[in-house]
Amino acid sequence: xxxxxxxxxxxxxxxxxxxxxxxxxxxxxxxxxxxxxxxxxxxxxxxxxxxxxxxxxxxxxxxxxxxxxxxxxxxxxxxxxxxxxxxxxxxxxxxxxxxxxxxxxxxxxxxxxxxxxxxxxxxxxxxxxxxxxxxxxxxxxxxxxxxxxxxxxxxxxxxxxxxxxxxxxxxxxxxxxxxxxxxxxxxxxxxxxxxxxxxxxxxxxxxxxxxxxxxxxxxxxxxxxxxxxxxxxxxxxxxxxx
Numbered sequence: 713x714x715x716x717x718x719x720x721x722x723x724x725x726x727x728x729x730x731x732x733x734x735x736x737x738x739x740x741x742x743x744x745x746x747x748x749x750x751x752x753x754x755x756x757x758x759x760x761x762x763x764x765x766x767x768x769x770x771x772x773x774x775x776x777x778x779x780x781x782x783x784x785x786x787x788x789x790x791x792x793x794x795x796x797x798x799x800x801x802x803x804x805x806x807x808x809x810x811x812x813x814x815x816x817x818x819x820x821x822x823x824x825x826x827x828x829x830x831x832x833x834x835x836x837x838x839x840x841x842x843x844x845x846x847x848x849x850x851x852x853x854x855x856x857x858x859x860x861x862x863x864x865x866x867x868x869x870x871x872x873x874x875x876x877x878x879x880x881x882x883x884x885x886x887x888x889x890x891x892x893x894x895x896x897x898x899x900x901x902x903x904x905x906x907x908x909x910x911x912x913x914x915x916x917x918x919x920x921x922x923x924x925x926x927x928x929x930x931x932x933x934x935x936x937x938x939x940x941x942x943x944x945x946x947x948x949x950x951x952x953x954x
Contacts, residue, residue, distance in 0.1 A: 714929070715936030718745030721796040722935070723788055725779055725837055726806030727761050728754030732906050733856075733927065734805040735761055740928035741803070741935070742770035747796045751775045751788040751837075752806070771796075779806055779833040785840040792844065799844040800851045801935045804834040807856055807878075811870040818870050830874035831881070838885060842894065850893025854934045855882045857900040857946050875900075879946045886944030895943040897934045901927050902950040922951040 722741045726734035727750040734752070742748055742765050750765075752758035755776035762774035775791050777784025792799040807830035811822050834855050845851035858875040860868050879898055886896035905921040930949045933939055 714740070714744045715932050715938050716745060717741060717801070717932070717936060720746045720800040721749070721792050721798055722746040722801035722803065723749045723751060723792050723799060723837070723841065724803045724805060725751045725788075725833060726804075728752030728757030729908075730757070730761070732908065733904055733924065736924040736928050737803055737805055737931050738765065738772075740925075740932055741801070742768070742772065744932055744936075746801065748772040749775055749788055749792045749795070749799075751777065751779060751784075753778050779837055780828040781832070782836050782840065785833075785836040788837070789840040789844050798848045799841060800848055802837060802841045802845070802851070802853045803931060803935060804837055804853070804855045806833040806837075807874075809868070809871050812867050814867065815869045823870050826870045826874045827877070830871075831877045834878050835881060838881075838896075842889060842892075845894050846889075846892045851895075852935045852939070853882075853885070853894065853896045854931050855879075855896070855898040857882070857898040859900050859902040859948055859950055861900055861946065862948060882946060883944045890943060895934075895939065897939070897943060898946045899927065899930050899934070900946050900948045902948075920951050922949055926951060 724738045727738050750758050758774045762772045765772040773795050775788040779785050810826045811818050857879040860872040861876045861879045882898040902922050927949050
């Protein structure tokens with residue numbers, strides 16, 4: 713049985729692309745009973761995801777914008793408060809891998825983008841969400857780090873640096889807001905089986921892929937009251953790969 717999130721309001725970022733992690737997380741939260749605000753810079757995509765979920769009877773709203781800065785992060789949080797009366801859960805899926813290759817090939821612009829989409833999105837969404845979470849008497853934040861934070865991966869220095877920053881931010885924020893009953897954790901998945909990831913893999917590559925439903929279950933656990941005693945943790949989600 714999935715955790716019961718009925719009565720909860722969740723903001724999920726990175727929900728624009730069909731079949732990707734953000735889409736699956738939003739579906740899982742909705743199936744568990746949460747009301748949803750979906751945020752993504754892909755305006756058409758996030759509206760389509762909202763329509764799909766609404767057609768299933770899930771109460772959802774769409775907020776399109778660039779979450780690498782405060783204004784659109786604040787807009788998404790305000791939508792949750794205006795439409796649903798508050799905010800209980802934040803899941804920061806937005807981010808991604810921009811640079812694969814040696815450090816010598818990473819340009820300043822590429823590094824800035826890698827840090828922006830992974831670190832700034834999580835930072836500014838959390839910053840915007842804290843007052844709303846505190847107003848509800850507390851809540852849960854789940855950020856997205858990567859297994860690359862705990863297991864070094866060649867050719868991923870920029871991405872690893874960005875996700876390590878997310879992990880550090882998660883731990884520091886957890887300590888800062890513990891007295892407000894706000895829990896802050898992160899998942900650190902290995903490569904997840906999505907259509908996009910499989911398409912990018914070399915033919916015959918042996919990889920232990922994490923299934924989407926496995927990752928979603930970990931996120932739901934950390935977002936739910938079942939994890940009420942857990943904060944400041946970065947949870948590896950690696951499937952059969954240790």
